[in-house]
Amino acid sequence: MTSEPASDAVVCDACPIRCVIKPGRTGSCDRYGNVDGALARLDPLLVLERTQERGGALVPFAARQSDWDGEIVQGADVVVTGAGSGTTYPDYKPAPFIVSSSVAGVDTVTVVTEAIFSYCGVDVKIDTDRHVGAERRLVRARGEAVGHVTTGQYGSQMLSLGGVNHLTGGSKREGMATMRTLLALCSREPVELAVDEGSELVLQAGEPPVINGVVEERMRVGCGSATIGMFAQQWYEHVDEVVVVDDHITGVLSEHQAGRYLDIPATGIRVKGRRSTPGRYFNVAHPGTGWGGTDIEDPLTILDGFDPEVAHPGLTVLMIGTTGEHHAYFVLDDELRPVPAPLPDDLRLSVERITENCEPALTSVLFIAGAGGSLRAGATENPVALTRAVRQMITRVTCGGAPVYVWPGGGITFMVDVTLVPPGAFGYVPTPALVAPLEFTMGRDAYAALGGHMDAIVSLDDVLARPDLRRG
Amino acid sequence: MSGPVAATTPDGSRLHLQHGPIDLIVEAWGEPGGVAEAYRRAWDRFQPLLDELVAELPALRRPVGAGHEPTGSVARRMAAAVRSFPDRFITPMAAVAGAVADEICEAVATGGDLRRAYVNDGGDIALLLTPGESLDVGLVPVPDRPALLGRATVRHDDPVRGVSTSGRHGRSFSLGIADAVTVLAETAARADAAATLIANTVDLPGHPAIRRVPASDLEPQTDLGSRMVTADVGALTDAEVTRALHAGVAEAQRMRAEGLIGAAVLCLGDRVATVSTPVLASAVGG
Numbered sequence: 109m110t111s112e113p114a115s116d117a118v119v120c121d122a123c124p125i126r127c128v129i130k131p132g133r134t135g136s137c138d139r140y141g142n143v144d145g146a147l148a149r150l151d152p153l154l155v156l157e158r159t160q161e162r163g164g165a166l167v168p169f170a171a172r173q174s175d176w177d178g179e180i181v182q183g184a185d186v187v188v189t190g191a192g193s194g195t196t197y198p199d200y201k202p203a204p205f206i207v208s209s210s211v212a213g214v215d216t217v218t219v220v221t222e223a224i225f226s227y228c229g230v231d232v233k234i235d236t237d238r239h240v241g242a243e244r245r246l247v248r249a250r251g252e253a254v255g256h257v258t259t260g261q262y263g264s265q266m267l268s269l270g271g272v273n274h275l276t277g278g279s280k281r282e283g284m285a286t287m288r289t290l291l292a293l294c295s296r297e298p299v300e301l302a303v304d305e306g307s308e309l310v311l312q313a314g315e316p317p318v319i320n321g322v323v324e325e326r327m328r329v330g331c332g333s334a335t336i337g338m339f340a341q342q343w344y345e346h347v348d349e350v351v352v353v354d355d356h357i358t359g360v361l362s363e364h365q366a367g368r369y370l371d372i373p374a375t376g377i378r379v380k381g382r383r384s385t386p387g388r389y390f391n392v393a394h395p396g397t398g399w400g401g402t403d404i405e406d407p408l409t410i411l412d413g414f415d416p417e418v419a420h421p422g423l424t425v426l427m428i429g430t431t432g433e434h435h436a437y438f439v440l441d442d443e444l445r446p447v448p449a450p451l452p453d454d455l456r457l458s459v460e461r462i463t464e465n466c467e468p469a470l471t472s473v474l475f476i477a478g479a480g481g482s483l484r485a486g487a488t489e490n491p492v493a494l495t496r497a498v499r500q501m502i503t504r505v506t507c508g509g510a511p512v513y514v515w516p517g518g519g520i521t522f523m524v525d526v527t528l529v530p531p532g533a534f535g536y537v538p539t540p541a542l543v544a545p546l547e548f549t550m551g552r553d554a555y556a557a558l559g560g561h562m563d564a565i566v567s568l569d570d571v572l573a574r575p576d577l578r579r580g
Numbered sequence: 581m582s583g584p585v586a587a588t589t590p591d592g593s594r595l596h597l598q599h600g601p602i603d604l605i606v607e608a609w610g611e612p613g614g615v616a617e618a619y620r621r622a623w624d625r626f627q628p629l630l631d632e633l634v635a636e637l638p639a640l641r642r643p644v645g646a647g648h649e650p651t652g653s654v655a656r657r658m659a660a661a662v663r664s665f666p667d668r669f670i671t672p673m674a675a676v677a678g679a680v681a682d683e684i685c686e687a688v689a690t691g692g693d694l695r696r697a698y699v700n701d702g703g704d705i706a707l708l709l710t711p712g713e714s715l716d717v718g719l720v721p722v723p724d725r726p727a728l729l730g731r732a733t734v735r736h737d738d739p740v741r742g743v744s745t746s747g748r749h750g751r752s753f754s755l756g757i758a759d760a761v762t763v764l765a766e767t768a769a770r771a772d773a774a775a776t777l778i779a780n781t782v783d784l785p786g787h788p789a790i791r792r793v794p795a796s797d798l799e800p801q802t803d804l805g806s807r808m809v810t811a812d813v814g815a816l817t818d819a820e821v822t823r824a825l826h827a828g829v830a831e832a833q834r835m836r837a838e839g840l841i842g843a844a845v846l847c848l849g850d851r852v853a854t855v856s857t858p859v860l861a862s863a864v865g866g
Contacts, residue, residue: 123601123630125630130798130800133799136601138601
C-alpha cells in the first residue's frame with residue numbers, strides 16, 4: 109500500500125497518515141519533521157540543566173529541605189522552560205507541557221507554555237547623561253514610531269517601547285517595525301533607533317549604549333550636588349572652588365552644605381541658572397551630549413564672572429563633569445578672569461577617583477508583558493484562579509526560567525531582564541505579537557485546587573526522556 | 581500515536597478539533613442548547629474521519645479515473661470537487677481540506693436549530709447560513725504579512741458556502757508562484773480545488789528567478805509525483821508580476837464563466853487581482 113521509504117526518510121507515527129518524511133522536511137501537519145534521520149517534534153522544548161552547567165557540582169538533595177517553605181518552589185536542579193514548548197492561540201487546549209517533579213519530597217507541578225503577548229513591550233534603561241531626547245519624544249525604528257522617551261532616572265535615560273498601541277493600534281508598518289524592534293532587543297541584538305529632535309541610538313541589552321556614534325563608557329558617579337558631597341573632603345585644601353557641571357543639579361563647593369561644613373570660604377563665583385538650595389543650581393545650560401549631559405563644550409559659559417568684593421587674583425577653580433570625563437582647571441588673573449592652567453597632581457587623583465567610581469554604562473532591557481487573557485486557560489480550567497494563585501504567591505512565575513517581577517493589580521503583568529532569559533527564547537507571530545516562554549510552578553495540590561489540567565501532567569523524567577529536547 | 585482531540589474556548593463559544601494535520605475551528609450561532617448539540621455532532625463525526633481518509637489515501641493521491649469510486653463520504657466530496665475540472669491535472673488531495681470542512685459543516689447543520697455557523701479547516705472554510713444571515717470572511721493573503729487585505733461578506737442569498745485559500749506559503753506544494761489565491765465557491769471542497777488550480781497557473785514558465793524541484797524529492801508520498809513545484813521565487817519586475825497574475829486571472833475567469841466559482845482574489849507580491857461576479861463584486865473588496 110505504501111511505497112518503501114528511502115533509507116534516509118522516516119515514517120511519522122504521530123497520526124494515522126504516517127507521513128514519510130525526508131531529511132530536513134516536515135510531515136503534512138508541520139508539527140513533526142525529520143531532523144538528521146530521526147523523527148522530531150519541532151520547536152523543541154528547552155530544558156535548562158543549570159547545575160550541570162556549573163561543572164556538574166550537584167546540589168545534595170537533602171540540603172534544600174530546610175529551605176522548602178511548602179509553597180513556593182525553590183530552584184530545582186532542572187528548570188523546564190517554556191521556550192519551544194509551543195502554544196495555541198487562543199488557548200483551547202491545555203498548555204503544551206504540564207510537568208510534575210518532586211522537589212524535596214513535595215509534588216510540584218510546572219505549567220510550561222509559550223505565550224503570545226499582544227500586550228507587551230520593553231523598558232530600556234540607557235546609562236548616560238548625554239541628551240537622548242526630550243521626554244515624550246517619539247522613538248523611531250526605520251522611521252516608524254515604536255515608543256517614546258520617558259523619564260530621566262539616576263545616571264540614565266529611560267525609553268518605553270512597544271505596547272499594544274504601537275503593536276496593533278497603529279498602521280501595519282508601525283506594528284511590524286515595533287515587533288521587530290522588541291524581538292531584536294529581547295534577543296539581545298543591536299537595534300538602531302532615532303529619537304525625534306534627539307539622538308541616534310544603537311542599543312543592545314547588556315552592552316554600552318552608542319549615542320550619536322559615541323560609545324558611552326561610564327555612568328555618572330552622582331548628580332553634581334552628590335558629587336560635591338562625595339568628594340568635598342578630597343578637594344578641601346587643594347583647590348579654592350569646584351563646580352560639578354550637571355544638566356540636572358550643578359554643584360558649587362564653596363556654597364554647598366558640604367563646603368560650609370568644611371569651612372571653605374566663599375569665592376564670589378557667580379553661576380548661571382536657577383539656584384535651588386545653596387550650592388545647587390538647576391538649568392545651567394540646555395541638555396546635550398557635552399559636559400555632564402549639558403550642551404556645553406566650554407564650561408566657562410555657565411559662569412557669570414566673580415564678585416570682585418569676594419574673589420581675589422590667584423583663586424583656583426576646578427570644573428568637572430559628573431563622570432570625570434570632562435574637567436578643566438583655572439586660576440583667576442588680576443582682572444579675576446579664569447585662565448586655564450595644568451591640573452595639579454593632587455587634584456588629578458580626585459578626578460581619577462570620580463572616573464573610577466563611575467560604573468560601566470550599559471543598556472538594560474526589561475521585557476514587560478501581560479498574561480491576563482486566554483493564556484491562563486491553558487494552565488487551568490478556571491483562569492482567574494491562576495491569577496489569584498500568582499498574587500498569593502502560591503504559584504511562582506518564571507520566564508524561560510528567569511525570575512520575574514509580577515505587577516500588583518489585575519492580570520499577570522510581569523517584567524523580566526532579557527539577559528536572564530535563555531538565548532533564542534523569544535519569537536514572534538505575525539499578529540504582530542511576541543512569543544515568550546512562561547512557566548507557572550506550584551505544589552501539585554495547589555494546582556489541583558485551582559482547577560489544573562491534572563490529566564495532562566507528565567513526569568519530569570518523561571519530559572527529559574523526549575528525543576527532541578534542546579538542553580540550554 | 582495521538583488520537584483526535586476536542587476542546588472548547590472557556591466560554592464555550594468555539595470548538596477546536598485536531599487530529600494529525602487536521603485542525604478545525606467550529607463556531608455556531610443559535611440557541612445555547614442547539615449550539616452545544618451541534619458541537620457534539622461535529623465531534624462525533626470528526627473522531628473517525630481521519631482513519632476513514634487514510635484508508636483510501638493511495639487512491640486519493642491519484643487523478644480520478646473512470647473505474648474507481650471512493651467509498652468514504654469525505655473522499656467522495658474530494659473526488660466530486662476535482663471532477664469539476666476534468667481538463668486539468670488534479671488529484672482529490674487538492675480538495676481534502678475543503679472537503680473535511682464541508683463534511684463537518686454538514687454534521688453541524690444536520691438536525692440543529694442554528695442561525696449560522698462556520699468550519700475553518702486551516703483557511704478552508706465551509707459556511708452555514710440560514711435566510712437573512714451573513715458571515716464576514718477576512719482575506720489574509722500571506723501568513724507572515726498578516727494584513728487584512730479585504731473582507732468578503734457572504735449572505736444567505738449568495739451561491740457561496742465555501743471559501744478557500746491556496747498558494748505557495750501553505751502546507752501543500754504549488755506548481756505556480758502565487759502568494760495566495762482565495763476562491764469563493766458553492767462548496768469548500770470545490771473552492772479548495774479551484775484555488776489550487778488557479779494558484780498553479782499564476783506562473784512565469786522558465787523564469788530564471790523561480791527555483792523548482794520535483795515534488796517527490798521533497799515528499800515521497802506526494803500526489804504530484806515528480807512534477808516540478810515552486811521552491812523559491814526571486815526578484816520579479818512589476819511587468820512580470822502583472823504577466824503572471826494575468827495568467828491566473830484568465831484561468832479564474834474561465835472557471836467563473838463555467839459557473840464553477842463565484843469569485844477569486846489573486847495575490848502576488850504587492851499586487852492583487854480580483855475576479856468576481858456582479859453579485860459578489862461588492863462583497864469582495866478592499
